[in-house]
Amino acid sequence: MKLALHGVGHSFLGRSVFEGFQLTLGEGEVVALLGPSGCGKTTILQIAAGLIEPLRGRVERAYRRHAVVFQEPRLLPWQTTLANIGYGLAASGMSRSLRDAQAAARARDVGLLPEDFDKYPAELSGGMRQRAAVARALAVDPDVVLFDEPFTAVDVGLKRALQDLVIAAAETRSFSAIFVTHDLSEAVRVADRLILLSGEDGRVLDSRQVAGQRGRRSDREIFDMVDSWSREPEFAELFDPRRQS
Amino acid sequence: MAAGGLNLLGRAGAWLGRYIWSGWAGLAGLFCLVAAWQLGHELYGSFILPAPGETFAKVQQILLSPGFPAIAGVTAERALTGFALAAGIGTIAGAAAGYSFATMRILKPIVTVILGVPPIAWIVLALIWFGSGNGSAVMTVVLAGVPISFAGALEGVATRDRSLDAMARTFGASAVTRFRTVTLPHLLSYMFAAWTTTIGSAWKVTVMAELLSNTGGVGGELATARALFDIPAVTAWIVVTVIFALISDFGILHPIREAVERWRSASLPWGVKR
Ligand SMILES: Nc1ncnc2c1ncn2[C@@H]1O[C@H](COP(=O)(O)OP(=O)(O)O)[C@@H](O)[C@H]1O
Ligand SMILES: [Mg+2]
Numbered sequence: 368m369k370l371a372l373h374g375v376g377h378s379f380l381g382r383s384v385f386e387g388f389q390l391t392l393g394e395g396e397v398v399a400l401l402g403p404s405g406c407g408k409t410t411i412l413q414i415a416a417g418l419i420e421p422l423r424g425r426v427e428r429a430y431r432r433h434a435v436v437f438q439e440p441r442l443l444p445w446q447t448t449l450a451n452i453g454y455g456l457a458a459s460g461m462s463r464s465l466r467d468a469q470a471a472a473r474a475r476d477v478g479l480l481p482e483d484f485d486k487y488p489a490e491l492s493g494g495m496r497q498r499a500a501v502a503r504a505l506a507v508d509p510d511v512v513l514f515d516e517p518f519t520a521v522d523v524g525l526k527r528a529l530q531d532l533v534i535a536a537a538e539t540r541s542f543s544a545i546f547v548t549h550d551l552s553e554a555v556r557v558a559d560r561l562i563l564l565s566g567e568d569g570r571v572l573d574s575r576q577v578a579g580q581r582g583r584r585s586d587r588e589i590f591d592m593v594d595s596w597s598r599e600p601e602f603a604e605l606f607d608p609r610r611q612s
Numbered sequence: 613m614a615a616g617g618l619n620l621l622g623r624a625g626a627w628l629g630r631y632i633w634s635g636w637a638g639l640a641g642l643f644c645l646v647a648a649w650q651l652g653h654e655l656y657g658s659f660i661l662p663a664p665g666e667t668f669a670k671v672q673q674i675l676l677s678p679g680f681p682a683i684a685g686v687t688a689e690r691a692l693t694g695f696a697l698a699a700g701i702g703t704i705a706g707a708a709a710g711y712s713f714a715t716m717r718i719l720k721p722i723v724t725v726i727l728g729v730p731p732i733a734w735i736v737l738a739l740i741w742f743g744s745g746n747g748s749a750v751m752t753v754v755l756a757g758v759p760i761s762f763a764g765a766l767e768g769v770a771t772r773d774r775s776l777d778a779m780a781r782t783f784g785a786s787a788v789t790r791f792r793t794v795t796l797p798h799l800l801s802y803m804f805a806a807w808t809t810t811i812g813s814a815w816k817v818t819v820m821a822e823l824l825s826n827t828g829g830v831g832g833e834l835a836t837a838r839a840l841f842d843i844p845a846v847t848a849w850i851v852v853t854v855i856f857a858l859i860s861d862f863g864i865l866h867p868i869r870e871a872v873e874r875w876r877s878a879s880l881p882w883g884v885k886r
Contacts, residue, residue, distance in 0.1 A: 416782050434782065441779040445797040445875040454793070458785035487878035507783065 368429055369394055369511050369543040370415060375424035377410055384410055385569025386423070390545075390562065392511065397537055397544045397581060399554035402564030403604050408547040409438075412515050415545060430543075433511040434504035438519060440496035442488040448499050449474065449484040455507035466506075473502040477532055494525045501529065505536055512537075512544040518553070530557050534582040551605060552593045557581060566604045573601045627870075635862075662844040670848035687829035688856065690746065691818040694753025695811050695860075701754070702761025702810075703803060709762070710769025720766070723759045731756040731817045735824055744825035752821045757810040764806030768799035801876075804869045808861055815857040830856075 369392050376386035384407040392398055400408050413419045414426060416435050434455060442451045450457075453470035461469075474484060477498040488496055497517060504512055514533070518526045534557055537544060548554050554561045559581055563573040579588060596602050646664045653663045662670075674680055709715040734755040738748040772795045780790045822831020830853055837845035 413778075418778055418781060432784075435779070437775070437779065439775070441775055443776060443793060443797070444878075445873075446793075454780070454785075455783035457793075458780065458783040458789055487875045489875075489879035 368392070368427075369396075370430065370433075370545075371427040372411070372415065372421075373425050373427065375411070375414060375421045375426065377407070377414065377419070377421050377423070379410075383568075385564070388424070388569070388571070392543050392545060395537075395541050395543055396560065397546055397558045399558035399561040400545055400547045400564065401549065401551065401554050401561055401605065402569075403549060403566035403607070406564045406566045407569040408549075408564065409515055412513050412545060412547055416513050428511075430510035432507055432509045433513060434507050434509040435513045436500055436504045436515065436517040438516045440488070440500040442496055442499055442503075444488055447485050447487060448479065448491065448495075451488065452499055452502045452506055454503055459507070470502070470506055473506040474499070476505065476536070477502040478528075494521050494529075497521055497529065498532075501532065501536075505540065508540070509542055512542050514544060514546045514548075516547050516549065519548075519550075526553070531582075533557055538582060549605065551597060551602065552589055555589050555592050555596075556584065563601060563605070566607075572604075573599075659843060662847050666844050667847040667851060670844045671851050674845075674848055674852060683829060683833055684852075684856070687815075687818055687822065687831070690749045690822075690829065691753060691811075691814040691856075692860075694750045694818065695757060695807075695814040697750070698754045698757025698810055698814070699761050699803075699807050702758040702806070703765045705758075706762035706765025707769050707799065710766045710772075716766060716770060719762075723763050723766075726759045727763065731813065731820065735817070735821045738821065739825055744827055746827070748825055749818050749821035749827065749829075749831075753814045753817050756813055756817050760810050760813075761803070761806045764802045765799060768802030769795060771802075772798050797875075800872060804865065804873070808865055811860045811865060812857050815853055815860070819853050 370390075371392065372388055372390040375388045377384050388411060390398065390411075400411065402408050410419070412435070414421045416433060417426070442448075443454065446454070449467060449470050452474050453461075453466040456466035456469060457463075471481070471484065475481075479495060479498055479502065483491065483495060488499070491499065497520070501517070517533075518529050521529065530553060533544075533546075536542075537557075546554070546557055555577055558577055560574070560576050562571055564570070565572045577584075577592070597606060649661070649664050653661045658666070709719050731752065734752045735748070738751045738755065742748040742751055776794045777790055780794050785793070818829070819831040819834065821827075822829040823835050824831075826832060826835055830849055834846060834849045837843075837849060
C-alpha cells in the first residue's frame with residue numbers, strides 16, 4: 368500500500384460533495400478515477416495531495432514524495448522551461464547544476480528538445496507546456512503521481528502520445544498513480560483499475576479491474592471494453608450531454 | 613574566453629542599441645513639446661514664457677556653475693531618501709496586508725482616503741509637525757509616496773496566482789520559497805509601476821517643500837529666481853527638476869525593470885531578445 372483514503376468526506380460551504388470515500392492505492396498501481404464534471408474528482412485529488420484537509424476521514428501515506436500534474440500546466444511564466452522542470456528539485460534545495468542536469472534528462476524523456484530549454488512558457492505550444500508539467504512531476508522521482516485530467520485540453524493525437532508517455536514512465540520509474548479523467552477510453556488505456564463516481568452525490572458507482580496489462584492492451588481491446596462498458600447503466604452519466612461541462 | 617567576452621559585449625551592445633532606439637520615439641514627442649513651447653513664447657513674450665533656447669542656455673549655465681553639485685545634492689538626497697523610505701515601508705506593509713484578507717479590507721479605504729490628500733496638504737502639515745528643516749521635505753515625500761507603494765504591493769499580493777502557489781505547495785516548497793518564486797515576480801510588475809510614480813512625485817514634492825519652507829536645494833533656487841523675477845532661471849530650474857526625474861526613472865528604474873522582467877517580452881510578438 369502506498370496511499371489510502373479512509374472514509375473521506377468533504378463539503379464546501381456546508382454542501383457535501385462526497386462521503387465515506389475509500390481508496391487504497393497499491394505499489395506500482397495506476398487507478399483511474401472517473402466521473403462526470405463536478406462530482407468531486409479534483410477535490411479527492413487535492414485531499415490526496417494534502418492541498419486540502421478532508422473534513423471527515425483520514426489519509427494514510429506510506430511514501431517519500433508525491434507530485435501532481437494539474438489540468439493546466441501551471442508553469443511559472445517568469446522561469447525558463449528547464450527551471451520550471453527543475454522547480455520541485457529547487458524547492459527541495461538541490462543545487463543549480465545538479466537540478467539542471469536532472470531536469471534536462473526528464474525534459475528529453477518527455478520529448479522536449481534542447482532548444483526549448485531556455486524558452487519561457489509563453490513561447491511553448493500547449494502540448495509542450497503539458498509535457499513540461501509532466502517532466503516537472505517526474506523530475507522529483509515521485510513514488511506517487513496524482514494526475515488531474517492532465518490531457519483534457521490537448522488535441523487527440525497529442526493526447527495519445529502523452530498517455531503513452533505516462534504509461535512508459537510508470538513502467539520505468541515504477542510509481543503508483545491516481546489518474547483523474549472523465550474519458551473512459553483514456554482510463555482504460557492508462558489504468559489497472561478504475562473507480563467510477565456518481566455525478567449525483569459523489570458515491571462510488573462501480574470499481575473494477577481492467578483486463579490485461581497496462582500499456583500492452585491493443586486499440587481493439589480498448590475499443591471493445593469502452594464499447595461494452597458504456598452500454599452499462601452505471602456509465603450512463605459519463606456520456607450524458609447534460610452533465611458535460 | 614575571448615569569444616565569451618565578445619558575446620557578452622555583443623549582448624550589452626544589442627541591449628544599449630535597443631534602449632537608445634526605444635528612446636527615439638520619446639525624443640520625437642519631446643521635440644513636439646519644445647515646438648509648442650516656442651509657439652507659446654512667440655505669442656506671449658519672454659516675460660511670461662522664455663524661449664526654449666534661452667532656457668536651455670540658462671540650464672547649461674546652471675549645470676556648469678560651481679554651486680550646482682551642492683544644491684542638486686541637497687535635493688537629490690531628500691528626494692531619494694524619501695523615495696527609499698516610502699518604497700520600503702509601503703511595499704513591505706502592503707505585501708503583508710495583501711496576505712491578510714481582514715487587514716486588506718480595513719486598510720484599503722484608509723489608503724484610498726490618504727491617496728486623495730494632495731501632496732501640498734502634506735507639505736503644510738509636515739511644516740507644522742517637523743518645522744522647516746531637512747525632515748519636512750523627506751517626510752512629505754514619504755507621506756505622499758507610502759500609500760502608492762502600499763496600494764501597489766497590496767494589489768500585487770492579492771492578485772497572485774493561487775493555482776501556482778498550490779503547485780509549489782505540492783512540491784513541498786517553503787513559504788519563503790513560494791514568496792520568492794511565485795508571488796514576488798508577480799508583485800514586482802505592480803511595484804515597478806508604483807515606484808515609477810513615487811520616484812517622479814518624490815522630485816516634485818521635494819522641490820515644492822523646499823520652495824515653501826525655503827530650505828535650500830532646487831526649491832530654494834526656484835524661490836530666489838521667482839523673487840528676482842528671473843523668469844529664464846525659473847524655467848531652467850523646472851527643466852533641471854524634470855531632467856532629474858527622467859534620469860531616476862529611465863536611468864535607474866527602467867534598466868532594472870528590463871533586466872528583471874525579461875520574461876515578459878516572451879509573450880510579445882517579437883519575443884525575447886537573446
Ligand atoms: N473551493 C471551492 N469552493 C466551493 N465549492 C467548490 C470548491 N471546489 C469545488 N467546489 C464544488 O465541489 C464540487 C466538486 O468539484 P470538483 O472536485 O472540482 O469536481 P470535478 O473535478 O469532478 O469536476 C463542485 O460542485 C464544485 O462546484
Ligand atoms: Mg476537476
